[in-house]
Amino acid sequence: MKVPTLAMFSKPSEMATAPSIEKAALRSDRFRLEREADWQRLDAILLKLEKGRLRKLPDEDVLALPALYRMAASSLSVARETSLDAATLTYLETLVQRAWFQVYGPRQGLFAWFRKFLGGQLSRSIQAIWLDICIALFVMVAGAITGWLLVAQDTEWYYRLVPGQFADTRVPGASREVLLESLKVEDSASGLSAFAAQLFTNNAGVSILAFALGFAFGIPSLMLLIHNMAVLGAMLWLYNSQGLTWEFAAWLSVHGTTELFAILLAGAAGMHIGRKMAFPGQRSIIAAAAESGQRAAQVMIGVVLMLVFAALLEAFPRQLAGTEARAIIGIFMLLFWMAYFFGFGRSKKGAAQ
Amino acid sequence: MSASRLPSQLRERRAKRQRVMITPEGVGLPLTIASRANRAGALMLDFMILFMTTLTITLVIVFVVSGSVVESNLEELPGSVEFLFVLWSLMWFFAWNGYFMFFEMGPRGATPGKRIVGVRVASRDGDRLTPEAVIARNLLRDIELFLPLVLILSAPTGEGGPAGWAAMVWFAVFLLFPFFNKDAMRAGDLIAGTWVVDAPKQKLVDVLSTEGAAVAGASTLTGAQYKFGDDELSVYGEYELQTLERVLRDGKAEAVSAVADTICRKIGWNPGSGDERAFLEAFYAQLRARLETDMRFGKRKADKFA
Numbered sequence: 001m002k003v004p005t006l007a008m009f010s011k012p013s014e015m016a017t018a019p020s021i022e023k024a025a026l027r028s029d030r031f032r033l034e035r036e037a038d039w040q041r042l043d044a045i046l047l048k049l050e051k052g053r054l055r056k057l058p059d060e061d062v063l064a065l066p067a068l069y070r071m072a073a074s075s076l077s078v079a080r081e082t083s084l085d086a087a088t089l090t091y092l093e094t095l096v097q098r099a100w101f102q103v104y105g106p107r108q109g110l111f112a113w114f115r116k117f118l119g120g121q122l123s124r125s126i127q128a129i130w131l132d133i134c135i136a137l138f139v140m141v142a143g144a145i146t147g148w149l150l151v152a153q154d155t156e157w158y159y160r161l162v163p164g165q166f167a168d169t170r171v172p173g174a175s176r177e178v179l180l181e182s183l184k185v186e187d188s189a190s191g192l193s194a195f196a197a198q199l200f201t202n203n204a205g206v207s208i209l210a211f212a213l214g215f216a217f218g219i220p221s222l223m224l225l226i227h228n229m230a231v232l233g234a235m236l237w238l239y240n241s242q243g244l245t246w247e248f249a250a251w252l253s254v255h256g257t258t259e260l261f262a263i264l265l266a267g268a269a270g271m272h273i274g275r276k277m278a279f280p281g282q283r284s285i286i287a288a289a290a291e292s293g294q295r296a297a298q299v300m301i302g303v304v305l306m307l308v309f310a311a312l313l314e315a316f317p318r319q320l321a322g323t324e325a326r327a328i329i330g331i332f333m334l335l336f337w338m339a340y341f342f343g344f345g346r347s348k349k350g351a352a353q
Numbered sequence: 354m355s356a357s358r359l360p361s362q363l364r365e366r367r368a369k370r371q372r373v374m375i376t377p378e379g380v381g382l383p384l385t386i387a388s389r390a391n392r393a394g395a396l397m398l399d400f401m402i403l404f405m406t407t408l409t410i411t412l413v414i415v416f417v418v419s420g421s422v423v424e425s426n427l428e429e430l431p432g433s434v435e436f437l438f439v440l441w442s443l444m445w446f447f448a449w450n451g452y453f454m455f456f457e458m459g460p461r462g463a464t465p466g467k468r469i470v471g472v473r474v475a476s477r478d479g480d481r482l483t484p485e486a487v488i489a490r491n492l493l494r495d496i497e498l499f500l501p502l503v504l505i506l507s508a509p510t511g512e513g514g515p516a517g518w519a520a521m522v523w524f525a526v527f528l529l530f531p532f533f534n535k536d537a538m539r540a541g542d543l544i545a546g547t548w549v550v551d552a553p554k555q556k557l558v559d560v561l562s563t564e565g566a567a568v569a570g571a572s573t574l575t576g577a578q579y580k581f582g583d584d585e586l587s588v589y590g591e592y593e594l595q596t597l598e599r600v601l602r603d604g605k606a607e608a609v610s611a612v613a614d615t616i617c618r619k620i621g622w623n624p625g626s627g628d629e630r631a632f633l634e635a636f637y638a639q640l641r642a643r644l645e646t647d648m649r650f651g652k653r654k655a656d657k658f659a
Binding site for chain 1: 435439475598644648649
């Protein structure tokens, strides 16, 4: 077999320092000594790439990399058939492996990826899981109605459903004034950014959990959604019983349209993985899990970004703005997300086809 | 590290973790699935690094805060302290969630802990490792590690009752997931389409056949000629050759003389002393020349029993 060598790239000065080829007693060692300089050069280029010093790499090295990689790969296949030098063989194997990771490694930086992500990739991923979003939406609405009906039948359910942190003054039988007080407008912005940061980390943690639980065929995700929405339904009933439905809805919607939408997406993304693993179609379960997992991961980045918005909205406009302003902001945010997720990526996809 | 370096039992266990990835050039590249012990070690190192870093930042922030206020509650914080508090909460979130993602998206595909241990994340189907895959595999860390540990600690106290035990068993499935598949994938690897492989670093060592007695079979020390006949060289195979190569490269005097003794007894020579290295170098070069010649004709001899 003829092995391609790269005469034009080799460095004569390096060759001179190596042991003389004629002196080598074995043919396989002569083979190695003839190509060693190129391997060392590839090694040096890889070291720079692995340290992330792509900018410092001279142009000729970047151009030589694919050729050097192919040469090392062909050296390896020849050496496997002709050489018994274990040290050289393992060196070549690790060298080709490292080169493979760099040559076929990620071509785009984090920044370029993020721009593509916001510019349509996120919307397309969300559109791809539409069925799961419909299921999750149905489950959430059903959960809220269940919560309402349970509490309407028997107020004892309120204490079972609503966790202690919400059931401070907001309990069945509380007067209209007490409930209105809990929806009041704050008069200064002090302390609110700390509140926002706490809200964000808490909500993001919960939504990551909702997603991760979806791995178990989606069932725990659904249960989490039902439980959370039952709490909401119970509180809605409470405020409705004192004629405060509109105020409560506005108070909730300012951040709730963003936050509930994000939780909906997180649950749907988790369920998507579960559904694809339960019904993989033509592919193997493992392939289906990997494909849906990567799609769901994109949705989850979108979820975390939405939760940043939600926390800011929850901390500032909700505490500082009046009922009408709250409702307008909430509806505007909902329309914005709907347009971005379901209108934006579609046209781009159509243009690409 | 060559496979022959280990005793046969370890070699077999290692062979179970070998996978072959076919590059687009058609060369089969051996990949070794990282052992579970290595990965656990890498995880502990990463958590230590993470913990020390976040602790240091927290202490610095506490130090700065203690300089500006003596006592206060959340409602009446001055602006600067509130800003630091926001910074601290966000730092905590991004450190714990972003650390693994940031490093695994880099050109090495490994966190500092993984790099120290010598493993990296790779895509299972031989494609490139995408940012989505890295994110997906790290989002599941909570239910694989922290929830099971919390439940294992809390279930025996009896607080959760039977439900607590059920939850513990359920989450233990995720914790022990890597032990139930041959590729040692954790649940996050499964949904991301990744696996963790050994990423050894190897230096190119010197050529043995250009040194000393390997060249002409003559000792530089005594000038004695070592020439071996066909029947003497046919005793050993490739496995013994590579063991001999290792002994010569390590260059430990006791090992060299012990191996020289064994070979002399096996091929019926009278063992000398003082010139063992030259003897072994000559034997190595001639055995390798013979085996490689046979190899070119399609005849391979795996070990002395073959």
